[in-house]
Amino acid sequence: MFENLTERLTHTLRSVTGQAKLTEDNIKSTLREVRMALLEADVALPVVKEFVNSVKERAVGTEVTKSLTPGQVFVKIVNEEMVKVMGEANEKLNLAAVPPAVVMMAGLQGAGKTTSVAKLGRHLREREKKKVLVVSADVYRPAAIKQLETLAAEVEVDFFPSSADQDPVDIANAAIAHARIQHHDVVLVDTAGRLHVDEDMMGEIKRLHEALNPIETLFVVDAMTGQDAANTAKAFNEVLPLTGVILTKTDGDARGGAALSVRQITGKPIKFLGVGEKVDALEPFHPDRVASRILGMGDVLSLIEEAEQKIDKAKAEKFAQKIKKGKGFDLEDFREQITQMKNMGGMAGMLDKLPGMGQLTQAASAANAEKGMHQMEAIINSMTAMERRKPDIISGSRKKRIAKGSGTQIQDINRLLKQHKQMSKMMKKFSGKGGMTKMMRGMKGMLPPGMGGGPGGMGGPGGFPGM
Template sequence: MAFEGLAERLQSTFDKMKGRGKVSEADVKEMMREVRLALLEADVNFKVVKKFVNDVKERAVGQEVMKSLTPGQQVIKVVNEELTALMGGEESKIAASRKPPTVVMLAGLQGAGKTTTVAKVANHLRKHHNRKPLLAAADIYRPAAIDQLETLGKQLDMPVYSKGTDASPVDIAKGAVEEAKEANCDYVLIDTAGRLHVDEELMDELQQVREAVEPEEILLVIDSMTGQDAVNVAESFHEQLEVTGAILTKLDGDTRGGAALSVREVTGVPIKFAGTGEKIDEIDVFHPERMASRILGMGDMLSLIEKAETSVDDERAKELQKKMKSADLTFDDFLEQLEQVRNMGPLDDLLQMMPGANKKAMKNIQVDESQIGRVEAIVRSMTKHEKDNPSVMNASRKRRIAKGSGTTIQDVNRLLKQFEDMKKMMKQMTGGNQKGKKKGKGGMQLPFLQ
């Protein structure tokens, strides 16, 4: 998860504040010293850190907090609100022209992930807004960029406008807009050239493209792992291009995340999207309030629910709920549920969205997704009768299943036991057995969380 180091540091600091009946100005000062260090370590711009700490301190020592019945919680609430404001306050939607097509130009340094991001944004527009985008390959200096965009276009079954490396980026951008009009496409996403650093030649070319097609959006693609440099790059591009928004890539990597906390404050433009992985659908609308909650260990249930809504079939979910109530869940149902959870994204990311997920209690939980394959192999080695009636399992059946799945009898026994535990738990959770509920030690452990 992005901001992992920052999240751990802040949560450790705030754990000391929770439940305090009284918080002094000295307590707040000490806490803000830790917050300042945590933000600087996360590579947040030092000017941004100074302003943030002063804003929080001013509010945290006010009458509203000091005279509150829960001052410790109120201080955390203030930090959460200020952190949300720092990242933009609220979601900023991508523009939509009243007179289609809407032209969106993506810019940034070479290596930031522009070409892939063009395809990701196009896929998001089609999937979530029912739009029909056209992709324009205007990076003529890197032939691989044109090939890559055409490959991504085929993968998504979307039109790609390209004139090779001989045409000028301006002509390509103009041609793409005309093509979009003829094909009734309502968005044109232009992939522009990048450099290893900001230079005059690059900026001149981008300005020419901007003047030629007058884009509604100029989105700056920033590699989250570049730290302080990302802020300098954002300032340079914004000064010369007047960008309208930013897209953060590689926010899922081993990054300190300072760029996300600095770019908005330094440039004044909102962060519109965040890349959360390498796959074409791994891009999310950037929600400042949800990201702030995740950083502070409060979870992100709204994003979790949204992922579930797009991955789970409603009718099938109702059928499974009936089975859960009556404890009639079969191993085929289990496999189906497992696949739907996997479609929601990496399990580590899903756990991070749970409230309290970043706390020390969750720190040692390692999700080995390769273990899911072992679980699937065991289930697929069962006969239809065995999947529907696990109670028929005897020693010879277990040996056959273990051999067929490349696992051990112990693995098979463990899965059978956990499957029965899961059915009991589901029945209790859905109201099938409200009497005599007992809390187990630490709850059920799914086989792929061990």
């Protein structure tokens, strides 16, 4: 998400960052570029106008002109105003109600509503430690009921059965009554979607809302529809008292117009981002972190949180102890590191959150870094247990067998073995005295030229395949 906008803005702002003096003219020129970048990202025109005016008002004042580093202060202002547009801080779900807290989901068909119900259920169960019940009041699409049942089992939350011949209000009321008896903390109610906003749909959803009086009414909208997402949310908000928005399919949206328009147009906060198809691909929306990512400054906090959630702590601890004792780094360990990286959203997903890595993310994607990781995994899987433990025994004939089994070439096997050897050397340094400093130096050497690294690193021979 935001790839195009990030590229345009970082290029534009780079031209002012190092300037010793900023004048009204070059501020105007930069803001013109910023305005074009936002419009190309499909940000709604009223939002663009207000944003540019706010930045201009602050930038041509003493805040910038009297500063010792005017260019950097200008970028800081752009960052702060962007955060303001998106809503200052993350707004959590309000579940402060006599259990069960009822959360109603609304939205158009195809926006990813049913999947978002399951993702939110998983999030509440895992991160908030809530007992969750999900129910489908979508009587127009019987497949939606079955879909929610399947997803509920996958994310390990309770499912309340319903059928197409029932009234949506009756279904929801029965689910809430069941939740009270079974001591559920939260009931998530999936509602019917339509292909467009119409009177029948609005009438039914309004009736359902009045009957349930939910503590949260979340509007689920597809980020790829750009500023239309904000306009649709506004139409719903005129009928329903929305409390927040879930922006889905943000992994497929390179522009980011919806994220920057929704809050300003609807007055409602974005509470979550759907960042992929998997059931764990839901992130709380932090405006400050998103603004930082848009401006190419990374989002290390989200990366740390993701690591805490997705990395197997027992395996990580076992691996750390093994390296500390100097027991070596074999290909089983290498495969485990690839798996952990995939769990973190792959190479592109991780680089996207690291400062200054915006362009590298695109390069990694273009060069099929993910394909390279899958290829490495296939090669290691085609080895025997002994070969994985003792890579030095892999002779020419063994390489031929492994290449045939993994559908790769002998040079791919050689590249992987070379890379493993480099990482083994780095791990040996890590196990000794002053290991962390040595390891960081080693990692710096694996970066591409221009980012502190040199030939032979990730950007050269022996680096990650495909990069």
